[in-house]
Amino acid sequence: MTKLMSCISFPGSAGTPVLFNENGDAPGRYDIFQYQINNRSTAEYKVIGSWTNKLHLKVEAMRWRTGDPSLPASVCSIPCRAGxxxxxxxxxxxxxxxxxxxxxxxxxxxxxxxxxxxxxxxxxxxxxxxxIPIIKLEWHSPWAIIPVFISMLGIIATSFVIVTFVRYNDTPIVRASGREMSYVLLTGIFLCYAITFLMIATPDVGVCSFRRIFLGLGMCFSYAALLTKTNRIHRIFEQGKKSVTAPRFISPASQLVITFSLISVQLLGVFVWFAVDPPHTVVDYGEQRTQDPTAARGVLKCDISDLSLICSLGYSILLMVTCTVYAIKTRGVPETFNEAKPIGFTMYTTCIIWLAFIPIFFGTSQSAERMYIQTTTLTISLSLSASVSLGMLYMPKVYIILFHPEQNVPKRKRSFKAIVTAAAMSGKLAQKGGDRPNGEVKTELCESMETNSE
Structure with missing residues (x-):
């Protein structure tokens, strides 16, 4: 019977053939639908194929969520890409x-x-x-161009002042300013400008060694000389109030000994630093380790921590503060004596510069641009403090030497006894409020004292 039915075939009422398989069963017939969104943004089922003994699909009628007409991969997971x-x-x-x-x-x-x-x-x-790529501060970087430009101008100006003082070394205005101490101070100013080039140069053992030596040495030269000057002024006028004898250690030779004794403390500290921690270079990968690895950089630098840097500059800053204290004490001294008032203005301005430097330097310690900002800030602060000293203490003298030689004349000499007597009298006159200006007698005292000490 089953074999007989498998041979029967006739058209059905729907026009489709009716037949039976070898088991006597009629084959299944199915329509395949896909749920699609039509052009009117409404969803409906659409016939995309059928099943009659085998699958018949209209692939072009299918729609996928991505809009891609190609068939999606029928797998649980696709292979992962590189990375x-x-x-x-x-x-x-x-x-x-x-x-x-x-x-x-x-x-x-x-x-x-x-x-x-x-x-x-x-x-x-x-x-x-x-x-990770390694970087350093480049000479062509804007962070380097500005401090280098300022430093070059300062070196030229300082060299011009030194040449002028050497050329007119025996003239009264150069002698009255204390020639030996002036050359020490100008050396310090020159070093403050020159350290910019060491701070920007490619770090190696030699550069790192010179950085340690000269970073604080320029300031030490400058403020040791200024401190010795202001201390000398203070001692002279304090002594004049008590006795007619001259205070000790006011000669140029004594002043040089005092100055270089102060400088030797800085050098001793540097040599101890060399012995405890020899200079070397490091690559800091943490300074510019950003969230994006492609932007990460290693910074080539000398192994000088912020604490070591402050310690190196700390002694010079101590000299600067002490000099400022003496400048305040001698603020009433006539400006013609040993540059008392110009030194005072110099120290006040310098203190402001370094007070501004500290928050900028340490406030950027977490910045990705730390290397650039800190180096630029440090070198510009050194150059500005040197420029203040050079401009206030020496440019007026150079101007007089070159353009008003008629003012470059010697003052009359007086004995120290007469000088201190005049100093004592000036105090009494100031208390009584006499007709003679308070600074007049002190001016004579100061000018004569300078001449006698040469």
């Missing part, structure tokens, strides 16, 4: 999610990401690690 690891779905070992290796991680295996060594970063495909 992605397989995160296996729990309970379904043949299925996984692809997870990209982020940050400083790279694809170590099919299923793991690992962190690159500290001095390296992932490559473009995140399949391995490459060294």
């Amino acid at each position: 992605e690891r397989k995160k296996v779905v729990k309970g379904v070992p043949c299925c996984w999610h692809c997870e990209r290796c982020e940050g400083y991680h790279y694809q170590a295996s099919e299923f793991t990401c690992e962190l690159c060594p500290y001095e390296m970063r992932p490559d473009a495909n995140r399949t391995g690690c490459v060294p």
